[in-house]
Amino acid sequence: MTEVVLIFVITAAGTCGELCMALAxxxxxxxxxxxxxxxxxxxxxxxxxxxxxxxxxxxxxxxLALLVVLSVENVSFVIPVTAFSYVLGAxxxxxxxxxxxDRQRWIGVLLVCTxxxxxxxxxx
Amino acid sequence: xxxxxxxxxxxxVLLLVMVIAGPVGDVLLSKGMRHIAARTDWTGTAMAxxxxxxxxxxxxxxxxxxxxxxxxxxxxxxxxxxxSYVQPASAGSYxxxxxxxxxxxxxxxTLTRWIGVLVICLxxFIVGRTSPRxxxxxxxxxxxx
Numbered sequence: 001m002t003e004v005v006l007i008f009v010i011t012a013a014g015t016c017g018e019l020c021m022a023l024a025x026x027x028x029x030x031x032x033x034x035x036x037x038x039x040x041x042x043x044x045x046x047x048x049x050x051x052x053x054x055x056x057x058x059x060x061x062x063x064l065a066l067l068v069v070l071s072v073e074n075v076s077f078v079i080p081v082t083a084f085s086y087v088l089g090a091x092x093x094x095x096x097x098x099x100x101x102d103r104q105r106w107i108g109v110l111l112v113c114t115x116x117x118x119x120x121x122x123x124x
Numbered sequence: 125x126x127x128x129x130x131x132x133x134x135x136x137v138l139l140l141v142m143v144i145a146g147p148v149g150d151v152l153l154s155k156g157m158r159h160i161a162a163r164t165d166w167t168g169t170a171m172a173x174x175x176x177x178x179x180x181x182x183x184x185x186x187x188x189x190x191x192x193x194x195x196x197x198x199x200x201x202x203x204x205x206x207x208s209y210v211q212p213a214s215a216g217s218y219x220x221x222x223x224x225x226x227x228x229x230x231x232x233x234t235l236t237r238w239i240g241v242l243v244i245c246l247x248x249f250i251v252g253r254t255s256p257r258x259x260x261x262x263x264x265x266x267x268x269x
Contacts, residue, residue, distance in 0.1 A: 026203065099206040104250060116218055
């Protein structure tokens with residue numbers, strides 16, 4: 001039961017963390033200048049947005065949960081299960097960030113999800 | 125480079141950085157850490173010695189540099205592209221890992237794993253044919269020289 005909760009934490013906290021980071025970067029605005037100083041300026045702008053820090057904290061929680069689960073479960077079991085995060089990411093993009101996830105994108109997301117599971121189930 | 129680049133082009137370039145830098149960074153960190161852990165007996169002095177070797181390891185620094193490049197590319201691409209586009213598209217890294225393992229390290233890869241890589245590539249291709257941005261465009265305020 002603990003492992004199920006931890007796997008949920010890995011996928012949910014990891015995906016929510018990245019969604020928060022995406023929201024912070026959207027608030028910064030589209031980077032159009034690719035000189036190192038301009039990129040640094042964009043990143044420093046993002047660090048002034050609270051959502052980025054929420055994202056970093058959630059990603060840290062997800063990483064710690066991953067380390068704990070990997071200490072008791074095989075990576076070949078953990079990674080296919082966490083591939084579900086692609087579905088969660090598409091849902092979060094649509095609901096949290098207002099992105100338009102059409103049927104074609106959903107099909108792609110589900111194929112990626114299936115493929116990741118196959119890669120790890122396949123082992124070596 | 126402030127002229128507007130084609131959004132598809134700049135998205136693909138940054139996704140390529142993510143897809144290559146991410147797995148290469150993971151592999152380098154893993155290689156560096158295993159090399160150090162294999163020679164550590166986890167006593168106090170051995171741990172301090174291991175910490176010193178971590179910080180003086182070129183492999184680990186190179187791995188960290190790759191992961192920082194991955195994070196910067198991810199943050200920059202998310203400033204305009206959809207998360208629901210970037211997340212699945214960057215899964216191409218699983219294919220890169222399999223190809224690197226097969227061609228550079230001579231690893232054996234099972235048929236199931238090759239099928240998985242093909243399914244991921246198909247998924248990435250399909251997601252890649254959708255528009256990278258479906259939300260309103262917001263340009264960054266100029267603040268750098």
